[in-house]
Amino acid sequence: MAEAHQAVAFQFTVTPDGIDLHLCHEALRQVYLSGLHSWKKRFIRFKNGVMTGVYPGSPSGLIVVVAGYMSYAKYAKIDPSLGLFTKLATHMPVSKYITEDGQRIAGGVLVGTGLWVTIIFIMRSVLKSLLSWHGWMYNRHGNVSIGTKIWLVLVKLFSGRKPMLYSFQSSLPRLPVPAVKDTTKRYLESVHPLMDDAQYKRMEGLAKDFEKNLGPKLQWYLKLKSWWTSNYVSDWWEEYIYLRGRGPIMVNSNYYAMDFLYVFPTHLQAARAGNAIHSAMMYRRKLDRAQLKPIYLLENRLMALNTIPMCSSQYERMFNTSRVPGVETDAIQHVNESKHIVVYHKGRFFKVWMFYDGRLLYPREIEQQMERILADKSEPQPGEEHLAALTAGDRIPWAKARSTFFSRGKNKQSLDSVEKAAFFVTLDDTEQRYDPDNPVQSLDRYAKSLLHGKCYDRWFDKSFNLIVFKNGTMGLNAEHTWADAPIVGHLWEQVLAFDPVIMGYTEDGHCKGKIHPSLPGPQRLQWDIPEECQSVISSSLEVANALADDVDSHIIPFSEFGKGLIKKCKTSPDAFIQIVLQLAHFRDKGKFCLTYEASMTRLFREGRTETVRSCTIEACAFVRAMEEEKQTREERLRLLRLAAEKHQDLYRQAMTGKGIDRHLFCLYVVSRYLGVDSPFLKEVLSEPWRLSTSQTPLQQLDLFNLKKNPEYVTSGGGFGPVADDGYGVSYIILGEDLINFHISSKHSSPETDSHRFGSHIKQAMLDVLDLFQIDRKAKK
Structure with missing residues (x-):
């Protein structure tokens, strides 16, 4: 296969004249672009960390404060260092290393920086005090008190300019303990x-x-x-409440989100997956770069939109996250970077890289990858088809099976691919949709499919599963530990809004754009599941099926x-x-x-x-x-x-x-x-x-x-x-x-x-x- 050849960076042969290296330039190019992407991402995270850490101040504010202070000191003819270097000279020979003008500049910068930090601290403390007051909640519609209006103005004033997603975290008050x-x-x-x-x-x-x-x-x-x-x-x-629970998380903890009720953007399963996956990855990029706006309380009655900030900490673990089973308690595993997703289709698991040529795949290219998976006629390996039932059953059998059968070799590598994926995708082989001629049964079936499916075609431990059905309808199943439903809802709203309107489809239902002529195909995950493990999988599936069959939606x-x-x-x-x-x-x-x-x-x-x-x-x-x-x-x-x-x-x-x-x-x-x-x-x-x-x-x-x-x-x-x-x-x-x-x-x-x-x-x-x-x- 062409992709298998391109995955090898170099080959070598031993000759009488020595070792002859045959470098694969395309592979080396991809290594270079991947490294460039990683370093760019690290720099952006560092920059955003600095911007968020000094908010409501900014680096430009530091320059303004220092320059203003130096100008004032020169105009008022005072020592910019406020005697700092004079006191320092009594203990060490400062003048030997720094000239008198240099001392003034260095002292002015130090004092100006201290003044800037003090201003930030005061603004942050005042904002925290303002956000600790909740009297505005008791204003009736259309009757906002003068005190509340003043409070809103002060919150706006001390909130700074152009906040990012996490800018308000250090300004939010702590949850009080009631008497x-x-x-x-x-x-x-x-x-x-x-x-x-x-x-x-x-x-x-x-x-x-x-x-x-x-x-x-x-x-x-x-x-x-x-x-x-x-x-x-x-x-x-x-x-x-979550991690110590030893019963199934399917149905009992995980929840679901549905597609549009009346609109069906495309009938092509691969195309719908292409747009949805691309939208989710673009959302992740915005999260990583803190390009999403801060989350504000929707408070129309006070005309206070984009004024009262809410905590954004739950967004940090939306992607690249999985719940890992333990005998006594589970754990949340989150990695900072993941460049792939894992796709399940008809009992097989596929690893799909989301980046090529140093960029995120376009929707049509993702559709191309999904088409390859749908066209793959290979059979599941022994135990592979029902493997995900381990995540649907009781936690203790799953924890013991994980440590016994998935701690080494190809099983560990494949499980790592699943657990460290950006998210999990199921190309479901059933059709679900709202049917106007049969509204009750069609919606009830749709809900049950999203909530539990076949009990083995969702990886319930992942932060969320994107489920795309055979007829192009889709939905979401989310694990509850890492965040609450409004956080997942925020992502889902953007996926739904971007899909038919902004990205759209061609007349024949495909994603817009062109296929990639040399894009490496999906990688089939390899498993070696012994009969003893298959027995555990069957027991978990039996438990999950009983639970799923009992649900009346x-x-x-x-x-x-x-x-x-x-x-x-x-x-x-x-x-x-x-x-x-x-x-x-x-x-x-x-x-x-x-x-x-x-x-x-x-x-x-x-x-x-x-x-x-x-x-x-x-x-x-x-x-x-x-x-x-x-x-x-x-x-x-x-x-x-x-x-x-x-x-x-x-x-x-x-x-x-x-x-x-x-x-x-x-x-x-x-x-x-x-x-x-x-x-x-x-x-x-x-x-x-x-x-x-x-x-x-x-x-x-x-x-x-x-x-x-x-x-x-x-x-x-x-x-x-x-x-x-x-x-x-x-x-x-x-x-x-x-x-x-x-x-x-x-x-x-x-x-x-x-x-x-x-x-x-x-x-x-x-x-x-x-x-x-x-x-x-x-x-x-």
């Missing part, structure tokens, strides 16, 4: 509607005892940790109305939907349950998520009023507004570090380290979340003009059920008139049925809107 008394009070309030009087009184006694005795001791250690670390929650959350594109009408009701769309979910759940099961809504804490450094406990006393009162036939519309509306306001208040608390669950979780971790038992904490952390919910935010609104192109809407994404007898609900609010719901549960539970629950959600949405007596048809 134990406040947390237990909020906890008791959250569980009150879920308990009878006897149960509540017992829990109240446990909480009071904890608050008085063990709580202060645990809190002292937690306070110490908060002073010492950037974030007192995040490392423990990653370790104990249902997707609802709810188009009766959207946030446009909800805003006319002067209600937060998120609060509206959360209350609807409480009503739907009560109608579905006849009872209330502990409800989890994910909120973010990225207003703080290294912040991740916090829980909003949506099943409140106010929400329960509204639901009961809706189920009482004699209750008046006015009373229901009053209770709805109280429930919505309560939910908004809980959301604010969660975002500003006053949540319940992360604090209690960390207190529990401290108690385990100290070897003490807390009946209160043990009971709190054992309570099941039978309704787990999350909103998928549309973050880059400028990429999608849904008014001009309403067809460019994504289906959003979803996740598996958290509790065996509960529901997982993800929803995305798209434009003014569409809300997509993703519902999951387990067939094995007699209490749940995703389609039944979906029907209750649709009816509850209509019933709650009818309270406002808004004519939907007139609106449309």
